[in-house]
Amino acid sequence: MKRALFSVSDKTGVAEFARALKDRGWEVIATGGTQQLLERKGIATTGISEVTGFPEICDGRVKTLHPAVHGALLARRDDKEHMGTLCGLGILPIDLVCVNLYPFRQTVAREGVTLAEATEQIDIGGPSMLRSAAKNNVSVTVVCDPADYAEVLEEIAREGDTTPELRLRLAARAYTHTAEYDMAIAAYMRREAGLSEKLFLSFERTQELRYGENPHQRAAFYREADEVPYSLASARQLHGKELSYNNIQDANAALELLREFDDPCCVAVKHMNPCGTALGADAADAWRRAYEADPVSIFGGIVALNRP
Structure with a gap:
């Protein structure tokens, strides 16, 4: 038995x-x-x-x-x-x-x-x-x-x-x-x-990415086991194809920059560089100002706002 x-x-x-x-x-x-x-x-x-x-x-x-x-x-x-x-x-x-x-x-x-x-x-x-x-x-x-x-x-x-x-x-x-x-x-x-001379990290894979920073590279997205507030790692995707490595990098950069502002703000990021960041009377006003900062580079970029 x-x-x-x-x-x-x-x-x-x-x-x-x-x-x-x-x-x-x-x-x-x-x-x-x-x-x-x-x-x-x-x-x-x-x-x-x-x-x-x-x-x-x-x-x-x-x-x-x-x-x-x-x-x-x-x-x-x-x-x-x-x-x-x-x-x-x-x-x-x-x-x-x-x-x-x-x-x-x-x-x-x-x-x-x-x-x-x-x-x-x-x-x-x-x-x-x-x-x-x-x-x-x-x-x-x-x-x-x-x-x-x-x-x-x-x-x-x-x-x-x-x-x-x-x-x-x-x-x-x-x-x-x-x-x-x-x-x-x-x-x-x-x-x-009160000891601080060692750092322990533990991450879980959430998804395989289509490719890495360049098309010939493999990549995956990992997040900490403990949820961190206002983190892209715990965000919910509403629609569209899976995010790529560059999408995630740009979205995270936009989110981190957005954290710096309390007033209605819009941040546009392309390839890890902000091509427009603006404050406005409301989200729509902030978006218009960010877009007008560089209407060329924003094409295909990531847009983040701190208001619905």
């Missing part, structure tokens, strides 16, 4: 995922709140304490940091010594880990959150399980994003198990998940401690 271990903060779709594995004969192991949710949904589970033979302690801070969990994840299935050790200790392998981490970033984004509150959202066991499962991706499937549940189930239904190619991709995503998590914690703790 294959075994899956569930321990999630984001419970989106987890009951359906666990039920589908259960229906295929898998044993479902779960921790704390995840087990309570699955049991309420009528999905029989094995509690983590039954696996470790040890109770969850310290308000759940310690529950999965145990050889019965990490030995079950890290043992190489093709190594007789590894498997003999598991057998001698009565440890059964775990074939799939479904884990996502405490909502640290969402917690520290709240106004007025305390250091003590933030500290309680630092996950220890979750990253350890993700890293153990990812390290042994030759045999173990690691799932940290609910968006991957459907693909995992499709492969299991078709192949009887996930393929090595999918397990490798999921392992890479798991390492990315833990790296971004640790980066958010480090950045927050360093701010709290």
Whole structure:
């Protein structure tokens, strides 16, 4: 019998995922709140304490940091010594880990959150399980994003198990998940401690661009994971074809220049250079003045206004 271990903060779709594995004969192991949710949904589970033979302690801070969990994840299935050790200790392998981490970033984004509150959202066991499962991706499937549940189930239904190619991709995503998590914690703790000699950056790709600054170059548009107010990265495109590299550069330049003014303003930018910037009685007046500054260069350029 294959075994899956569930321990999630984001419970989106987890009951359906666990039920589908259960229906295929898998044993479902779960921790704390995840087990309570699955049991309420009528999905029989094995509690983590039954696996470790040890109770969850310290308000759940310690529950999965145990050889019965990490030995079950890290043992190489093709190594007789590894498997003999598991057998001698009565440890059964775990074939799939479904884990996502405490909502640290969402917690520290709240106004007025305390250091003590933030500290309680630092996950220890979750990253350890993700890293153990990812390290042994030759045999173990690691799932940290609910968006991957459907693909995992499709492969299991078709192949009887996930393929090595999918397990490798999921392992890479798991390492990315833990790296971004640790980066958010480090950045927050360093701010709290008054340290500033390191800068951590994390960006997500929002779209592939048609080409880069020149037609023969490739480019993509990335934005920070945390939304920044009045940023082009979180703007909504209403119509038209996808923006190009130069469109984005020019639009950002126009937006940054527009920030300098409170009165009705219009900014026109072409190839990173403003060809017209004007204040007016209203948006239409500002537009007319900006256009008249250079009616030739503005053709094909970006126009930005700070009024509807």
